Amino acid sequence: MTRFSFVLRRPFELIPVLIGISLVSFVLLQLTPGDPARLLLGPKASAEAIAQLREHYGLDRPVFIQYFYYIRNVLSGDFGQSMSFRSAIGPLLLDRIGPTVYILVYGLFLSALLTLLLGIAAARSRGGWLDQAIRVLCVAGIGIPSYFVGLLLVLVLSLKAGLFPVSGYGNGFLANLYHMFLPALTIAISVTPILTRNFRATLIQQMNAGYAVAALSKGVPEKNVFWRHVFRNSLLPTVSLFGVVASFLIGGTVVVENVFNVPGLGLLLVRSVLSRDYLVVQGVTLVMAAGIVISNLVIDVVIAALDPRVKT
Numbered sequence: 001m002t003r004f005s006f007v008l009r010r011p012f013e014l015i016p017v018l019i020g021i022s023l024v025s026f027v028l029l030q031l032t033p034g035d036p037a038r039l040l041l042g043p044k045a046s047a048e049a050i051a052q053l054r055e056h057y058g059l060d061r062p063v064f065i066q067y068f069y070y071i072r073n074v075l076s077g078d079f080g081q082s083m084s085f086r087s088a089i090g091p092l093l094l095d096r097i098g099p100t101v102y103i104l105v106y107g108l109f110l111s112a113l114l115t116l117l118l119g120i121a122a123a124r125s126r127g128g129w130l131d132q133a134i135r136v137l138c139v140a141g142i143g144i145p146s147y148f149v150g151l152l153l154v155l156v157l158s159l160k161a162g163l164f165p166v167s168g169y170g171n172g173f174l175a176n177l178y179h180m181f182l183p184a185l186t187i188a189i190s191v192t193p194i195l196t197r198n199f200r201a202t203l204i205q206q207m208n209a210g211y212a213v214a215a216l217s218k219g220v221p222e223k224n225v226f227w228r229h230v231f232r233n234s235l236l237p238t239v240s241l242f243g244v245v246a247s248f249l250i251g252g253t254v255v256v257e258n259v260f261n262v263p264g265l266g267l268l269l270v271r272s273v274l275s276r277d278y279l280v281v282q283g284v285t286l287v288m289a290a291g292i293v294i295s296n297l298v299i300d301v302v303i304a305a306l307d308p309r310v311k312t
Helices: 006-030 036-041 047-056 063-075 089-124 129-142 146-160 173-179 181-207 210-217 222-260 265-274 278-306
Strands: none
Touching (some): 006 063, 006 278, 063 278, 089 129, 089 222, 089 278, 146 181, 146 222, 173 181, 181 222, 210 222, 222 265, 222 278, 265 278
């Protein structure tokens, strides 16, 4: 058995988590006020038409029967029919998941890059003006909400400077990089301060550790100690925090996608909630929950690869 054997058993351990998430989201949506059938047909619809629509979608059944049918259909790959979009939910989710994954990966890449640059610069100039400036920026960045950052970027870089488009997704890889830069930068700015503070503190702690002091006292060049030992040992806690941040951002993309009108799962979720399209909301919730589970699994694999002492 290797330290990566947990990859084989972890999916089975996460099945109860997904079932619990689906149950909670299903019950909460059932408690939401409003009749989706009446919202779909309009206020002038007859009682007979509403009753027929409720029977067609199974809304007249008991709640536990609706949940049982929903889980059975999801396991077979059928998420149901959207009442507001008038189409199957499965293809609708597949069409919207691409922009969401793109903005997440893009934003996390920019965040990782900024974290490495700022964290190393702050730790290497500890106590200097650069370190103080980075710490002030991090403190300020933690207190600014992501929607305000997005609006500020649109105002400065789009409307004022005209460097980037206000919204949209683009066609093709390069066009996507261009159109999605501001949304990805918004995500990066919202999480980089947390990661940078953690990375800086870990770097300083490792630089003051006994092995680093001993190596320096024996005449080992400071750069060799930093890059060969201090840097790698400091990555482990930052990678763990990076996994938590990635899970948080999967839900946080809802705000960013609505600010920049990105046609992803977040925008679909908001519109479905407003139209009381329960099945679409449940489908998006399950996909996001699965994304969080997968991201945690990926982070566990990365940590096991970086540290052979870890056994998950």
